[in-house]
Amino acid sequence: MGFLQAQNCTNFPASWRHPESRTDFLSADYYAEIGRILEAGKFHLAFFDDRLAMPDRYGNDHVHAVEHGIRCVKLDPLVTLMVMGMATERLGLGATCSTTYYEPFHVARVFGTIDLMTAGRAAWNVVTSLNDGEALNMGRSGVMEHDLRYDRADEFMEVVLGHWDAWEDDALIVDKHTGRFADGNRVHRLDYNGRFFRSRGPFTVPRSAQGHPVIIQAGQSGRGRRFAARWGEVIFSTAHDVPSGKRSYTGLKEEAALAGRDPEHMKICTLVMPVCGESRAQAEDRMALIKQLPLEIDALSLLAEAINFDVASKGLDEPFTREELDSISGLQGIRDRVLAASGKSNPTVRDFVQISGRGTAEGAVVGGPREVADVLEEHFMEGVCDGFVVAATHVPGGYADFVRWVVPELQRRGLYHTDYEGHTLRENLGLPRPAVGASRSTTASSGRG
Ligand SMILES: Cc1cc2nc3c(=O)[nH]c(=O)nc-3n(C[C@H](O)[C@H](O)[C@H](O)COP(=O)(O)O)c2cc1C
Numbered sequence: 396m397g398f399l400q401a402q403n404c405t406n407f408p409a410s411w412r413h414p415e416s417r418t419d420f421l422s423a424d425y426y427a428e429i430g431r432i433l434e435a436g437k438f439h440l441a442f443f444d445d446r447l448a449m450p451d452r453y454g455n456d457h458v459h460a461v462e463h464g465i466r467c468v469k470l471d472p473l474v475t476l477m478v479m480g481m482a483t484e485r486l487g488l489g490a491t492c493s494t495t496y497y498e499p500f501h502v503a504r505v506f507g508t509i510d511l512m513t514a515g516r517a518a519w520n521v522v523t524s525l526n527d528g529e530a531l532n533m534g535r536s537g538v539m540e541h542d543l544r545y546d547r548a549d550e551f552m553e554v555v556l557g558h559w560d561a562w563e564d565d566a567l568i569v570d571k572h573t574g575r576f577a578d579g580n581r582v583h584r585l586d587y588n589g590r591f592f593r594s595r596g597p598f599t600v601p602r603s604a605q606g607h608p609v610i611i612q613a614g615q616s617g618r619g620r621r622f623a624a625r626w627g628e629v630i631f632s633t634a635h636d637v638p639s640g641k642r643s644y645t646g647l648k649e650e651a652a653l654a655g656r657d658p659e660h661m662k663i664c665t666l667v668m669p670v671c672g673e674s675r676a677q678a679e680d681r682m683a684l685i686k687q688l689p690l691e692i693d694a695l696s697l698l699a700e701a702i703n704f705d706v707a708s709k710g711l712d713e714p715f716t717r718e719e720l721d722s723i724s725g726l727q728g729i730r731d732r733v734l735a736a737s738g739k740s741n742p743t744v745r746d747f748v749q750i751s752g753r754g755t756a757e758g759a760v761v762g763g764p765r766e767v768a769d770v771l772e773e774h775f776m777e778g779v780c781d782g783f784v785v786a787a788t789h790v791p792g793g794y795a796d797f798v799r800w801v802v803p804e805l806q807r808r809g810l811y812h813t814d815y816e817g818h819t820l821r822e823n824l825g826l827p828r829p830a831v832g833a834s835r836s837t838t839a840s841s842g843r844g
Contacts, residue, residue, distance in 0.1 A: 396440035397433045398786040401470035405787045407756050408465045409688035413789035426475045427482035429791050434486040436798030439823045442489035443472035448528030453699035454707035465696050480513040487820035489518035489611055495544055496533040499554035500594050506608045507600035515604030515819030520611040523548050525725045526703040538724055542618045550589045552626050556834035557585040559607035561598035563831050605819035606829045615728045624650035627661055628826055631784055634665045640779035660826055664782040667760055671800045674763040682761045685788050693754035698747055701726045706744045714741035756788055764804035
């Protein structure tokens with residue numbers, strides 16, 4: 396699947412500086428074109444990330460982010476998703492939406508509608524949001540405590556899935572002769588009354604061709620992974636090496652089984668940023684160019700945003716104190732990895748920049764068709780993942796190169812489908828169509844009436 400951003404750059408902020416990057420990221424055609432490329436490459440899913448703020452944690456100021464184009468434009472991903480949906484026929488369409496800043500009824504209705512408008516191709520990436528900028532934009536004074544965000548998100552899911560179950564599949568009749576529009580006994584109120592949310596229903600959107608949108612999740616902490624194992628049907632992960640990727644994969648599948656789910660119904664996909672070309676030499680030349688694009692401020696700004704800590708308050712070589720490390724409320728996985736990889740109990744800002752690789756194309760898989768396919772094949776065959784989330788170094792070339800050079804090689808090896816298997820996203824991903832009420836059987840419902 397494709398990792399997309401409705402913004403001025405990809406998750407590699409320097410992408411907009413790439414000589415081949417399109418600059419019309421404010422136009423519908425930009426997103427339509429990406430969709431067409433991914434569909435030509437038979438991608439199952441195009442997925443938009445989201446953040447409800449520009450990166451302004453660094454120095455508590457936005458000017459650097461705007462000046463350097465560091466993810467400072469963030470369009471609404473659901474609207475761009477629909478543009479992409481109208482330009483394609485089979486491509487799955489996913490967008491991120493936060494459980495911390497919206498009402499579950501609203502989110503259920505928007506995604507339910509997109510699923511109908513795209514004939515069963517929608518997916519929702521469930522995030523709890525992690526930095527103060529988002530909180531401040533959405534009328535809060537600061538980010539909510541990490542585990543509490545997930546407790547709240549659990550209830551959010553119960554409400555959303557509960558509403559998606561409101562209309563039984565055969566509830567609609569629409570018979571002009573008898574005058575019966577729908578079976579009133581097959582449309583149900585939710586009457587949810589929980590610790591965080593209340594929602595009555597009945598929900599106003601009937602079910603789609605695939606039942607309801609696919610749930611995507613990317614929790615990485617202990618609490619986040621429990622949440623992912625309970626709800627996630629597609630999981631985004633990051634694998635830093637094969638052994639740790641394998642451990643993470645089996646651990647998450649086991650956790651899904653513990654939550655009463657069939658682990659086969661959870662597809663784990665790892666992030667990969669390919670830099671490819673016709674040959675290894677051509678790819679290496681491309682990477683040499685890409686390496687010249689990032690600025691140090693890209694890394695510092697995105698690091699501050701991700702860990703929700705103003706690293707401008709410290710010198711580059713100044714160590715973090717224990718209290719500062721404990722106070723990191725954003726991506727704690729970055730902190731834990733820096734502690735482990737640096738071997739220091741008080742790593743410096745520079746250690747964070749170098750080890751996290753934020754803002755750079757560090758870790759990109761560089762090569763001709765065979766070299767890139769070799770890496771993907773190894774990860775897949777070794778049990779690191781069920782699929783990949785492909786990030787781009789520039790748009791649309793990063794995706795186009797992958798489709799042109801790597802997809803045919805993977806197809807030759809029998810590792811990649813040559814066409815879509817079905818019409819809905821669930822059919823293409825090999826996920827079952829959920830029966831009405833299916834989510835209730837695996838969950839400890841707290842607030843249902
Ligand atoms: C590939 C990938 C994409 C993600 N996309 C988003 C996003 O768009 N918005 C967001 O707020 N968080 C995003 N996250 C962050 C996750 O939702 C999650 O918060 C993070 O992995 C840390 O896990 P934790 O919440 O359990 O601490 C993403 C994570 C990964 C690995």
